[in-house]
Amino acid sequence: MKIHDLWKHYPTLSKDLQKTLNLMEKSISISNQDVEDAIIEMISSGGKLLRPAYLILFSRFGKPDKKKITALAAAMESLHTATLVHDDIVDEAELRRSTPTLQHRFGKDVAVYAGDYLFVSSFKLLANYASSLKSIQYNAKSMDAILSGELGQMSKRYKTDVTVDDYLENISGKTAELFALSAFVGAYESDCSLLFSNKCKKIGHSIGMAFQIMDDILDYSQTSTTIGKPVLEDVKQGVYSLPLLYALQSNRSALLPLLNKRENMTDADAEKVYQIVQQEGAVDKAKKVAKDYTNNALAAIKTLEKVEPKTAKTLYDLTEYLLQRTQ
Amino acid sequence: MKIHDLWKHYPTLSKDLQKTLNLMEKSISISNQDVEDAIIEMISSGGKLLRPAYLILFSRFGKPDKKKITALAAAMESLHTATLVHDDIVDEAELRRSTPTLQHRFGKDVAVYAGDYLFVSSFKLLANYASSLKSIQYNAKSMDAILSGELGQMSKRYKTDVTVDDYLENISGKTAELFALSAFVGAYESDCSLLFSNKCKKIGHSIGMAFQIMDDILDYSQTSTTIGKPVLEDVKQGVYSLPLLYALQSNRSALLPLLNKRENMTDADAEKVYQIVQQEGAVDKAKKVAKDYTNNALAAIKTLEKVEPKTAKTLYDLTEYLLQRTQ
Known part of the structure; x- marks a missing residue:
């Protein structure tokens, strides 16, 4: 998988983002081939990786542990991707990033579980790499806010x-x-x-x-x-x-x-x-x-x-x- | 909301389970009335609360902090309910616990977000009440196993x-x-x-x-x-x-x-x-x-x-x- 062209002007960041994308892919391992294929395709369809990029950049104001930061960056992008997959179900969207959406191609059942799996994947990365319960708590609070925003929009x-x-x-x-x-x-x-x-x-x-x-x-x-x-x-x-x-x-x-x-x-x-x-x-x-x-x-x-x-x-x-x- | 009749022979457990159910209900607060109603109805539709019951019983082999244990019990049941809601979408199920399923009554879009919200609610309770990162890690691992089971069944x-x-x-x-x-x-x-x-x-x-x-x-x-x-x-x-x-x-x-x-x-x-x-x-x-x-x-x-x-x-x-x- 190759990251977005946007990053070619930022060589060190680009390297870190490539690692993030690789870890995201590595974290997906499911006994259901349809769902695995669907998720990998979604991940590799050229998202800009902005959230991981900002996470990595802000980590540089402290003393970043590279491995941890890569994992947390992957957790953010997995969470973001999970919300996109479920949003596309709700919106009945046919296209995302110029390609057919996961729910349009594989059906809603695959899309529901694919989104869930990305949530879980995000949760696992976070639980295994965050150093403090506080980060987990902030994350939970943010997930609440994200969903409230989606629901507010829907209402x-x-x-x-x-x-x-x-x-x-x-x-x-x-x-x-x-x-x-x-x-x-x-x-x-x-x-x-x-x-x-x-x-x-x-x-x-x-x-x-x-x-x-x-x-x-x-x-x-x-x-x-x-x-x-x-x-x-x-x-x-x-x-x-x-x-x-x-x-x-x-x-x-x-x-x-x-x-x-x-x-x-x-x-x-x-x-x-x-x-x-x-x-x-x-x-x-x-x-x-x-x-x-x-x-x-x-x-x-x-x-x-x-x-x-x-x-x-x-x-x-x-x-x-x-x-x-x-x- | 009233808990299942099953528990009337277990007076102390019954009290703890009632608190668990109340906390689950209290944790649901959404700007979208449709989704809130759907979730509350699902919670109050008479699940047996077996997972909370076992969590509470096993806590008694140690030194349970009642408030924490209630919250963690609510987290387990919220997670369980989240999986039921999404399973019913995938199964196109019309009935659950003798009443129409959430997706059948409110549509798939509401059901997708309702399930997501229950996941997040579970995650929040866990993040705010668990005392150790280890519990969070075990939880993440279990969520992975649960979803793998669902996906295995689907495949x-x-x-x-x-x-x-x-x-x-x-x-x-x-x-x-x-x-x-x-x-x-x-x-x-x-x-x-x-x-x-x-x-x-x-x-x-x-x-x-x-x-x-x-x-x-x-x-x-x-x-x-x-x-x-x-x-x-x-x-x-x-x-x-x-x-x-x-x-x-x-x-x-x-x-x-x-x-x-x-x-x-x-x-x-x-x-x-x-x-x-x-x-x-x-x-x-x-x-x-x-x-x-x-x-x-x-x-x-x-x-x-x-x-x-x-x-x-x-x-x-x-x-x-x-x-x-x-x-």
Whole structure:
């Protein structure tokens, strides 16, 4: 398995991430060939490994034990992958990373257990490599927050009264929490103080928030071929993200009749929604929010230069690069 | 919520189990009302709470911290319930404990997340109350074994060459492991030695094996109204348990044409399978295996009398009662 091209500019990190991916693969050993194949394919389908990358980078502010850090990084990515597999069941998604989803190819039964196995694999890596019960406790708390975010999003499906605050709360759980946890665990398990590790956690959280908002903005900026999934699929599924919420604030009357079609929204309707969001300048408003989170993260990273200048610089460059994809 | 009638003869245990159930309910707090309702309903639908009961009983061989033991007992039952919810998705099951399954009532999307939430709830209780990383590690290992059992069973669906050993290996994972873990965690987290706790684990494992075999035998001994699920539903789903495997050994030619109909097996076919299993004396053969596991467990429990006579007696009586349901 080969890691994402993104990392070719970061040679040492790239080496660590390759080890992480190899360990993830090695940790999958199941008597059921279908499920094993499905999981290996999912792992190797080119995820960006951002959570492991942040865990590894933040560990460098302390005294990282390489073997442990690789295992914990693999645990984060396994957990992330588990949530993707189960999300795709719930969303009835057909494509993920430009390839057919696991549930679409192998059926829901395989996908349920494949996700469960990835959860367990994550749990095993964590239990066997974390040095303290505290890390396990933080992890459990984060898993709770992640699931609450997913469930919050699900309960707001097709609700046109969902607020910007609802949205921010849901993405805080479903996305930012795992970035926050990765940053925290990397630092804390490398003997950084609780105070310092919590600072890292906060940076991770801001990065996660900005990342998710940028990801949601992509739906309104690119075509299906460049992002690997059908355009406005989320809207058809009743998941309304920040650009759409801002457009709803400024031109509710134009959008409501389209959104109220719910599952029956056609491609032409989706196209209209897309146009209205553009006209209302809602993408720029959303970008502004992402930029605020990005700037918060970058400013906080700057303050880490005195601790470990080289790591702080890598962290800064990577974060800037990732979060300014379309800015 | 009220606990199962089974416990009215065990007043102190009954009190502890009621607390366990209350804590399980209290641990469920989700922003999504559908999922919360679904989980609470599943928890309160009258499971026997056997795993918590064994955890609590085995804790009495040491110095149990009541609050911790209640939490760990709740963790075991939450984990068990999580596996039931996801199994019902995979099995497309319509009934569980005589009531419609969660996935049948609320849909697969709710059921996927409800199961995930129960996993997380179990993980949280464990992380917050276990005193040692070792317990967490054992738990992770058991979760791996449980899932491997489920997956092993799934990979053997509709396979008429599945052996008795395959069957025993799969139920060892999917059922016996959690009984073993409950016994182990109860003792180990109450300051029993690792040696003693491993002895408890072995007893729990034998109880779990006997319990699952007896449960599978019930399919061939009772009607749908008494066990709360349709007769031979497992066989129609391609899951072949011990009585059928013994019947396949002695009268393969009569069974193969019926089993090879797979999903298309009719109620009349299932009735024929039922009759053949009866004629071949396969139920008695399976009962003999269950009895061996039961006797192993009871003999080992006897040796615990010198440690804690009263607890050993309760354990003996309960186990004898549970495992001789149809013997």
